[in-house]
Amino acid sequence: MTTVLEARGIGMTFRNGDEQTQVLQDVDLTLDPGELAALTGASGSGKSTLLSIVGLLLRPTAGTLTIAGERVEALSDAQRDLFRNQRLGFIFQFHHLLPDFTATENVAFPAAAPTGGISPAMRQRARDLLGRVGLGDRMDFPATRLSGGQKQRVAIARALMNHPDLVLADEPTGSLDRVAAGQVLDLMAEMNREDGTTFLICTHDEQVAARCARRISLKDGQVEAGAGGGLAGPMRRRAGPVPPGRQ
Amino acid sequence: MFALTVARRYLFSNPAQTALLIAGVALGVTAFVFITALIKGLAVRLTDDVTASSAHVSLEPMTRVARVLSGPDAKPQAVALVSTFQRRQIRAWRSTEALLRSQPTVSAVSPQISGSAFLVKGEAIAPVAVTALDPLDLDAITPISTQIVRGSSGLGADGILIGVRLAESLGLSAGQPVLFRTDRGIDRLLTVRGVFRTGMQTLDERVAYISIQTARPLFRLPEGVTNIEVKLTDPNDARTFATFLHEATGLRATSWQEKNASLEGGLTAQAQTGTLIQTFSLISVLIGIASALSLSANRRSGEIGIMRAFGVSKTFIATVFVLQGLLIGMIGAGIGCLSGFGLCVWLATLTKPDGSMALPIAPAEGGYVAVFLLTTLGAVLASVIPARSAARLDPLQAIQQ
Structure with missing residues (x-):
């Protein structure tokens, strides 16, 4: 079975003039399909940097990175854009929905932008996803008229629009109240369980980490431990629709 | 998109x-x-x-230029004298006029005799620039007929049209006689047929129109003309057309732009x-x-x-x-x-x-x-x-x- 993510010897050093700051050092990380993993660590431990490297938003200064069987650390910027668009999903602490678009249009955006428009199939897929995240009655609402929790649920649907191999979430509940945060976590767990979507959730919230099947802890830029339990165990199957060419 | x-x-x-x-x-x-x-x-x-009240291209004989002599026998400062025994005129003006009228870009042609004269009324005397032309072509270049404020534009054999300021300075009005004295020293009594107002001070004060037939003996030009005035359908073509005319006729052709360089x-x-x-x-x-x-x-x-x-x-x-x-x-x-x-x-x-x-x-x-x-x-x-x-x-x- 191909791993979704295989990072080997990842290192990251930031340079500011003569000053060098090593944020990550020799990090090894593997995620299997269908895993729901938490990436935890104290502030400054390097977890956001590691997530950005895995999300191809940063280039590591050392190591190799393989996502869904493809070596990605040497891809060009344009290739990385395409890879992110087609193989990865993102959920950030701040949803950053496009305020001038409806919920459906926001969800369909990642598929529409590279192809030139929202096709009927894309619109239907976006509506299905919105239905699944409990926003069936808000599909045509402008993003500005949604509550914080609803916006984050739209962001989850948007992350899933292109059938990603891996969804990366950076403090996805950080800006939500306890109730909304619980709903968002339930939703990600449900997507993981039912569709077999692999999630890597970066969090400093113990309750969020506890909901994940596996915990990866970072300390001083190195992986401290790699095991864990939780409510949602790792799924080894894909229950949802799989786009052509991804099997 | x-x-x-x-x-x-x-x-x-x-x-x-x-x-x-x-x-x-x-x-x-x-x-x-x-x-x-x-x-x-x-x-x-x-x-x-x-361009509405003046010619777009003016044709005149080439200017006489004093020529510096050169050669082994000539002194360094030797200059050939310009002959003044012959009048500057366009003798072959009829063929030039025919050439001009055959050009599609030409809208009007007016062969003229231009000269200087004095109008004398009693003790009053005023210099005038005389334009002598075919009475049928009176309005070809400058629309004088429409600017007549007293009298009429009919020149006749002994008629003269003068500007309103000139008429005022000499105390003249339509129908009155005035002595016309040319720069050739010839006098003739003409009758003011009409008084015009162009609105341009120079014209209203210094210009007079007479018939070309009347002018011939007065300026001693029995055959030729001194200049041919041309109007074009598009005044902007004047420069190019002037070059063409100079090459075709050997005459000096001046466009309105050249005349109004400022x-x-x-x-x-x-x-x-x-x-x-x-x-x-x-x-x-x-x-x-x-x-x-x-x-x-x-x-x-x-x-x-x-x-x-x-x-x-x-x-x-x-x-x-x-x-x-x-x-x-x-x-x-x-x-x-x-x-x-x-x-x-x-x-x-x-x-x-x-x-x-x-x-x-x-x-x-x-x-x-x-x-x-x-x-x-x-x-x-x-x-x-x-x-x-x-x-x-x-x-x-x-x-x-």
């Missing part, structure tokens, strides 16, 4: 701000149109004033000033667009960052901003052209107490196509800087802001 959809949504997400931006562009374009129409109108009026210089300076004003108004418009789009890119950095994070290309982001510039430019230029045209049409209706236009504006000459294309193209170029900065946003930094 999805980028166009995004650009349109961005533009109209804040209608008041977009309306202000478009209004700024429209105002700049209106100023451009007004300046263009005013300068063109002024140029047309000045040119019309000159006018042409003034028009050129005026056009250059206009271009400068137009350029500055366009630049201010473009700076407005660039700064507004830069602010928009900055305000939307979070959205742009998330778009870049989920793989939307830099080209797509840049295209969104360039399309916003294009839309602002097109809409602003369109509205500006319409409002500029409206303003010019309204100004053209304003008149002075004498009934003439208050401003010599030419609404049809507003340079609408040029300003529309320039503004649209400029708006696209102005949007390139914010488009590039938006496309280059680091998604990670933008999201974390």
Whole structure:
């Protein structure tokens, strides 16, 4: 079975003039399909940097990175854009929905932008996803008229629009109240369980980490431990629709 | 095109701000149109004033030039004397006239005898520049008939037409006799047939018209003419046509532009000033667009960052901003052209107490196509800087802001 993510010897050093700051050092990380993993660590431990490297938003200064069987650390910027668009999903602490678009249009955006428009199939897929995240009655609402929790649920649907191999979430509940945060976590767990979507959730919230099947802890830029339990165990199957060419 | 959809949504997400931006562009374009129409109108009026009442090309014999002698026997300062035994005249004027009348660009031809004379009335005496022509061609070059204020334009065998200021200075009126004394020392009693007012002081004070047949004995020119005046269907062709005529006839051909070099210089300076004003108004418009789009890119950095994070290309982001510039430019230029045209049409209706236009504006000459294309193209170029900065946003930094 191909791993979704295989990072080997990842290192990251930031340079500011003569000053060098090593944020990550020799990090090894593997995620299997269908895993729901938490990436935890104290502030400054390097977890956001590691997530950005895995999300191809940063280039590591050392190591190799393989996502869904493809070596990605040497891809060009344009290739990385395409890879992110087609193989990865993102959920950030701040949803950053496009305020001038409806919920459906926001969800369909990642598929529409590279192809030139929202096709009927894309619109239907976006509506299905919105239905699944409990926003069936808000599909045509402008993003500005949604509550914080609803916006984050739209962001989850948007992350899933292109059938990603891996969804990366950076403090996805950080800006939500306890109730909304619980709903968002339930939703990600449900997507993981039912569709077999692999999630890597970066969090400093113990309750969020506890909901994940596996915990990866970072300390001083190195992986401290790699095991864990939780409510949602790792799924080894894909229950949802799989786009052509991804099997 | 999805980028166009995004650009349109961005533009109209804040209608008041977009309306202000478009209004700024429209105002700049209106100023451009007004300046263009005013300068063109002024140029047309000045040119019309000159070309409507004077010849477009004048043909005369070549000037006599004293020739410096050279050769082994000649002294260094030796100069050949110019012969003055023969009158300067165009002897073969009939063939030249035939040539001119065969040209499709020629609208009127007037062979003339021009000379100097004095009008004597009692003790009063006034110098006049005499234009002798075929009475049938009286209006061919200068529309004198329409400017007669007393008497008539019929010259007859002993008639003379004089300007109103000359008539006043000599106390003459239509029907009165006046002694005509040429620079050849010949006197003849002529009758003032008509008095004209052109509005140009020089003409009204110093010019007199007589029949060419009357002039021949008075100026001792039984056959030839001193000059041939030509009008063209398009006065702007005068320079080229003058060159052609000189080569074809060997005569000196002078275009109206050459005769009025100071006018042409003034028009050129005026056009250059206009271009400068137009350029500055366009630049201010473009700076407005660039700064507004830069602010928009900055305000939307979070959205742009998330778009870049989920793989939307830099080209797509840049295209969104360039399309916003294009839309602002097109809409602003369109509205500006319409409002500029409206303003010019309204100004053209304003008149002075004498009934003439208050401003010599030419609404049809507003340079609408040029300003529309320039503004649209400029708006696209102005949007390139914010488009590039938006496309280059680091998604990670933008999201974390």
